[in-house]
Amino acid sequence: MNYFKKIMRYALPYKTYAWLNIISNVFYALFGTLAMVSLFPMLSVLFDKTKQLQVEPEWTGIANAKDYAENYLNYFVTEKASNGPEEALLFMVILVIAMFLLKNLFGYLAMFFITFLRNGVLKDLRNDLYKKTVDLPVSFYSEKRKGDTIARITTDVHEIQHSFLSLLELIVREPLTILFAIIAMLLISVKLTIFVFIFIPISGLIISWIGKSLKAQSERVQREQGFFLSILDETLGGLKIIKGFNAENIFYNRFKDSTTRLFKFSNTLLNRQNLASPTSEFLGIVTIAVLLWYGGHMVLVEGTLPAEMFIVYMALAYQILTPAKAISKASYSVKKGNAAAERVLEILETESAIKDKPNAQIKEGFESELSLTNISFKYEDDYVLKNFTLHVPKGHTVALVGQSGSGKSTIANLITRFYDVNEGTINIDGQNIKDITQKSLRDLLGLVTQDSILFNDTVIGNLLVAKPEATDTEIIEALKIANAWEFVATLPKGIDTNVGDSGNKLSGGQKQRISIARAVLKNPPIMILDEATSALDTESERLVQDALEKMMQHRTSVVIAHRLSTIQNADTIVVLSKGEIVEQGKHQDLLAQKGVYFSLVEMQSFA
Incomplete structure (x- = not known):
């Protein structure tokens, strides 16, 4: 129930609806x-078992409440019967209808209010x-x-709604229905009721035994x-590769x-869950059957209980059977919901490895230098950067090159x-x-990445990610600097044209220029x-490179090439080579050294 308590914190803002539901x-x-209970006087009238009572009974205390209620009812029916049995019967029928109407009205209101909470x-x-x-x-997400x-x-989350939040509907209504009935x-x-309750613990033990393994199976x-x-997501993302390599069967299998595994697990889970309702109903009918035998004995043999x-x-x-069945099903649902809540809370309660310090400051601008000093870093066991130091003065462009x-x-x-970083520091203006x-x-x-990440939105929608308050004029100016306006202007709806899922309606070069414009x-x-x-292809590379050069003017740039x-x-x-700096300098100076950089240029020139 620990997970249930944590999820229930989300119900606090809706406590007004909870109280109205209760x-x-x-x-x-x-x-x-x-x-x-209102059926009793009607049955008394039908069976003509109503004791004639001409004098209104007096209240003598809570100990005699049952006798007072029965005598008052007899007195009331006697008064009505004086006008004819039809009037008494009609009144009793109206009374029964009114009780059921009020019951269902409040049942609907309870569901109405709980809907807002759920x-x-x-x-x-x-x-x-x-x-x-x-x-x-x-x-x-690199591990998930x-x-x-x-x-x-x-x-x-849907499972939580159908398990934990369904319990909210039952937590008051069903126990109270049972309580009032008892x-x-x-x-x-009293004698007959005590006899009934001998069978309830037995039923509870059987139902509990059925539900024990539900949480593990639900997980x-x-x-x-x-x-x-995940397979579906990877399939949709890599459909061209799957088709290009005729790998449809691999992914289909x-x-x-x-x-198939889901089919087996779901069958086991649902069959166990579906056992709840017939089991509880059968146990209830067994109880009713025993009750018929014992109560019938009291009516027909002992004569201690009136038939009506x-x-x-x-x-x-x-x-009592219906709410008891609902409670037993709810107990199974809670076990399923517990597994779902555990998975949801695993994300909600995960502590971020990267978070702001309590006294972290807001830095407004960039004044002098970006510096990386003796930094070392590893994703898992092996360091991919070792004692790396780099200083990038304001307005300078620093390029990082090397093998993959x-x-x-x-x-x-x-x-x-x-x-x-695992070791060392990265500073901006010494901070x-x-x-x-x-x-x-x-x-x-x-940031402009190798993969042009665009969203399934319009051109303007993708750019407004960078600056939500930007005007159309600013958008168009950014597109012009990125050499993108020439093709955006020809799109069916211009900047209001949807670029498709991941920008798939555009070419690679067009997507990258939109990314640069952003x-x-x-x-x-x-x-x-x-x-x-x-x-990119050669022509797109030329356009993108021109856009990058215009963008980098008067800016500090770190270019990974x-x-x-x-x-x-x-x-x-x-x-760079294996996480360490092996050479650095200007293009011509590095060529003159005829070292690693010279070899890289030669390989690309030859290619």
Whole structure:
């Protein structure tokens, strides 16, 4: 129940609806019992068993409440019967209808109020999960499947709604229905009620035994749902590769294996869960059957219980069955919900490895230098950067080159603080980036990556990510600097044209120029370009390179380059190998040394 308590914190903003639901459920349970009890006077009239009572009885205390209620009822029926039995019977029928009407009215009101609470909790839980998903560092998702995260925000939260939040509907209504029914049953016959309750612990033990393994089985189902969603996500993202390599069967078999496992796990889970209702109903009917035998003995043999009271008693006993079944099903649902809540809370309670210090400062601008001093970093066991030192004066362009795996992109990840260094410091104007807020750090940085990340939105929507308050004029100016306006202007709706999922309606060069326009619009003092032209054809590379050069004017830039032809004008070129600097200098100076850089240029020239 620990997870249940944590999830219930989300219900606090909606406590008004909870109280209204509780009040409505109290009346629902009360009128539900009174509806059954109101059958008694009607049966008395029908069987002509009403004792004639001409004098109104007097209240003599709570100890005689049952006798007083019965005598008053007889007196009331006697008064009505004086006008004819039809009037008495009609009144009793109206009374029964009124009780059932009030019961169902308050039942609807209870559901009406709980709807706002359930959906409110669902909304807030999903909002917090999404916010946490965005807040967690990039490193968190390098070990997680995207599909698993999607499953937690969708299916697991949905499971919580149908388990924990369904319990809110039952937590007051069903116990009160049982309580009021038991009180009425005790008033009719204490002896018979005690006999009934001998069987209830036996039923409870059997139901508990059925539900014990549900949590573990539910966890397997939810984990497998995350796995097949991951396969689906990878399939949609890599459809060209799958088709290009005729790998449809490989992925189909992988997906089919997952759904087969899900089929088996779900069958086991649902069959165990479905056992709840028939089991509780059978046990209830056994109790009713025993009750018929024992109560019938009291009516027919002992003569200690009137027949019409026994019929009402049976109706009350049967009324207990429905809420008892609902409670037993809810106990199973809580076990399933517990597994879902555990997965949801795992994300919500994950401590971010990268977070602002309590006294982190807001840095407004960039004055003099970006410096990386003796930094070392490893993703897992082996260091990918070792004792790396680099100083980038304001207004300078520094290019990082080297073979794949030499640590170039890692430097971009560290400057943007997607990861934190293991050793050493990264300073802006002499201030450690760990001492300033992540938001103000990233406000100083512009990022253009090798993969042109665009969202399924319009051109203007993708650019407004960088500057939400930008005008159309500013948008168009940024597009012109990025050499993108020439093709955006010809799109069907111009800047209001949707670019498709991941920008798939555009070519690679067009997507990259939109990405550059986004960085231009942000207008940051420090620009980080992570192999921004490596995936482009020659013509697109020329247009993008021209756009980059215009963008980098009067800015401090760190350029991670794959194509060396794009960084010949850099103020400093740093050559990396296995996480260490092996050469640095200007283009011509490094060529003259005929070292590693010269070899890289020769290889690309030859290629």
